[in-house]
Amino acid sequence: MANCMVFHTQIASIMEVLANAAVADICKLVDDDYAVFRLEMTQSQKENRALRRKLQLLELKVARERVLASRPSSVKILDRHRGMARGEGHLTGGHRSFVKPARHNTWRDDQPNTVDEGSGTSTQHVIVIESVDAEDAGPGVKLERSEGEDPGQSTDIQTGAAGVLPVATEDPTTTTPPRTRRSFTEVSGTPNAVLKSDTETLTVAHRGSDNRSDAERLGSLGCPPAPSSEDLPVFHQSLKTVNSCGNTDGDTLDTGGDDPSCFYATEMDPGNISVGLETQTDLSRGDWNRYSSSVYSEGCLDKKGEVIAVDKVTVKVEGDTPLTWNADETHLGEGHSQDFLDYRDSLETNPNVSSHSPLHTLRDCAPVSTSKGPYDSRSRVLFDQVLNSNDRARAQAQGGGATSGNSKEKRFLCMFCNKGFSCLQKVEIHQRVHTGVKPFSCTQCDMRFAEAGSLKRHQRVHTGEKPYSCPQCHMRFTQAGSLKRHLKVHVGERLFA
DNA sequence: CTGGGGACGGGGCCC
DNA sequence: GGGGCCCCGTCCCCA
Numbered sequence: 197m198a199n200c201m202v203f204h205t206q207i208a209s210i211m212e213v214l215a216n217a218a219v220a221d222i223c224k225l226v227d228d229d230y231a232v233f234r235l236e237m238t239q240s241q242k243e244n245r246a247l248r249r250k251l252q253l254l255e256l257k258v259a260r261e262r263v264l265a266s267r268p269s270s271v272k273i274l275d276r277h278r279g280m281a282r283g284e285g286h287l288t289g290g291h292r293s294f295v296k297p298a299r300h301n302t303w304r305d306d307q308p309n310t311v312d313e314g315s316g317t318s319t320q321h322v323i324v325i326e327s328v329d330a331e332d333a334g335p336g337v338k339l340e341r342s343e344g345e346d347p348g349q350s351t352d353i354q355t356g357a358a359g360v361l362p363v364a365t366e367d368p369t370t371t372t373p374p375r376t377r378r379s380f381t382e383v384s385g386t387p388n389a390v391l392k393s394d395t396e397t398l399t400v401a402h403r404g405s406d407n408r409s410d411a412e413r414l415g416s417l418g419c420p421p422a423p424s425s426e427d428l429p430v431f432h433q434s435l436k437t438v439n440s441c442g443n444t445d446g447d448t449l450d451t452g453g454d455d456p457s458c459f460y461a462t463e464m465d466p467g468n469i470s471v472g473l474e475t476q477t478d479l480s481r482g483d484w485n486r487y488s489s490s491v492y493s494e495g496c497l498d499k500k501g502e503v504i505a506v507d508k509v510t511v512k513v514e515g516d517t518p519l520t521w522n523a524d525e526t527h528l529g530e531g532h533s534q535d536f537l538d539y540r541d542s543l544e545t546n547p548n549v550s551s552h553s554p555l556h557t558l559r560d561c562a563p564v565s566t567s568k569g570p571y572d573s574r575s576r577v578l579f580d581q582v583l584n585s586n587d588r589a590r591a592q593a594q595g596g597g598a599t600s601g602n603s604k605e606k607r608f609l610c611m612f613c614n615k616g617f618s619c620l621q622k623v624e625i626h627q628r629v630h631t632g633v634k635p636f637s638c639t640q641c642d643m644r645f646a647e648a649g650s651l652k653r654h655q656r657v658h659t660g661e662k663p664y665s666c667p668q669c670h671m672r673f674t675q676a677g678s679l680k681r682h683l684k685v686h687v688g689e690r691l692f693a
Numbered sequence: 694c695t696g697g698g699g700a701c702g703g704g705g706c707c708c
Numbered sequence: 709g710g711g712g713c714c715c716c717g718t719c720c721c722c723a
Contacts, residue, residue, distance in 0.1 A: 621713060622701080629700070643698085649715065650698065657697075671695090677718060678695070685694075 608623040609616050612630040617623040625647060628634065634644035636651035640658045645651040653675060656662065662672035664679035668686045673679040 618702085619712060626701075646699080649717090650700090652715085654698075673695085675697075676716090678697085680718085682695080
């Protein structure tokens with residue numbers, strides 16, 4: 197009996213030893229595999245980074261070659277603070293002025309529309325590619341780019357001689373700077389970036405990193421917070437105007453009324469995008485290779501809507517150079533990055549959509565907004581919209597869409613989806629679908645609209661005006677379509693079977 | 694079924 | 709006459 201017990205004990209101990217050994221072996225195997233796996237992952241990541249850098253350099257190189265091939269080096273590339281050609285306001289000496297269009301109903305004569313320089317922050321900073329003479333093209337490319345989240349660091353990409361100020365002056369007399377210069381905007385995660393130039397300093401703060409509220413930021417700049425400023429970064433184009441929240445003579449449009457029900461502002465959906473699209477070179481050919489990227493911003497708007505400050509910085513990019521894009525530095529998850537890569541591919545496979553589309557900028561800008569406002573919540577939607585619209589564009593191109601059929605009448609093509617429009621303004625309005633630019637803002641609420649008519653229609657919500665009344669009942673409606681739809685109730689038509 | 698916004702085409706006016 | 713600008717109407721969609 198005792199021997200039996202000893203035997204069992206020995207067996208148990210042996211089994212325990214064996215089990216421990218097996219576990220140890222398994223653990224060792226797992227550890228080894230994990231180490232190998234991590235090593236492979238690290239190597240893959242390194243390769244990815246190297247390939248991206250290579251791609252970046254190639255893009256730069258191609259850009260430089262295109263520039264050199266397309267025009268003499270003395271051509272002015274950068275024209276910041278460009279005034280708007282349309283009747284939507286223009287810049288005068290770095291200040292944004294608004295001129296009421298002659299028949300612009302959204303600006304009522306009795307409205308004290310005050311346009312003032314805003315103040316605040318923005319998530320944007322300017323990347324300048326300075327393309328110097330031919331001898332600089334090639335391996336001598338100097339890439340200066342903030343890789344990290346270094347506050348206050350300006351992120352300029354400069355090629356050629358260092359020390360050149362990254363932002364062109366707005367001095368109209370210096371129309372032909374000695375160097376070819378490219379400037380475009382990008383939103384990055386840089387918490388604070390200060391752009392300096394001969395004439396101005398752009399204080400750019402990253403919303404997501406700024407713990408202060410917008411009201412605090414605005415307040416610190418002497419500007420009351422805008423009702424919608426919570427969602428909107430504010431971009432200052434000039435130091436001269438940073439603290440000029442009060443009215444300035446040149447920028448004030450005071451029509452003397454007391455109904456600031458609406459105003460016209462050039463703003464954009466900050467959560468989506470930071471550029472607006474304005475021009476194209478050869479509209480008849482749908483050639484959008486040269487375009488302007490306008491950095492819209494919002495200034496101050498007090499609660500009463502009496503003081504509206506709008507600021508705008510226009511960064512004009514001319515020439516054929518594609519915007520550089522660094523996937524490494526988009527502050528995105530991998531999924532987003534992949535989406536953008538896919539879209540980039542789709543863009544570039546679309547022969548009618550310029551590869552220099554501001555969507556390259558958009559790709560950088562849209563997903564990095566950290567604001568929490570309603571517009572921000574739509575950023576992803578808008579991006580998907582752009583993606584889808586591009587697919588639609590291809591479908592149109594293949595299936596005899598607007599671009600192939602009546603190209604004579606609809607010769608203005610959307611640079612995002614290729615849809616054709618009869619005139620430039622139509623396509624500009626349409627492109628707001630893609631860019632998220634909503635220049636028309638209601639002063640009585642935070643609503644923004646891409647079209648003036650929509651704002652006007654919206655105003656009836658506040659005024660209570662219901663001009664459309666049913667002749668068969670007492671129902672009244674704010675929209676004609678609503679009345680028309682309602683009339684079907686009386687005639688027995690049902691919307692749904 | 695209504696309220697309200699997005700999008701777009703048509704048409705008038707002006708240059 | 710053509711093009712640009714602007715307004716309006718309409719359809720569609722969603723809440």
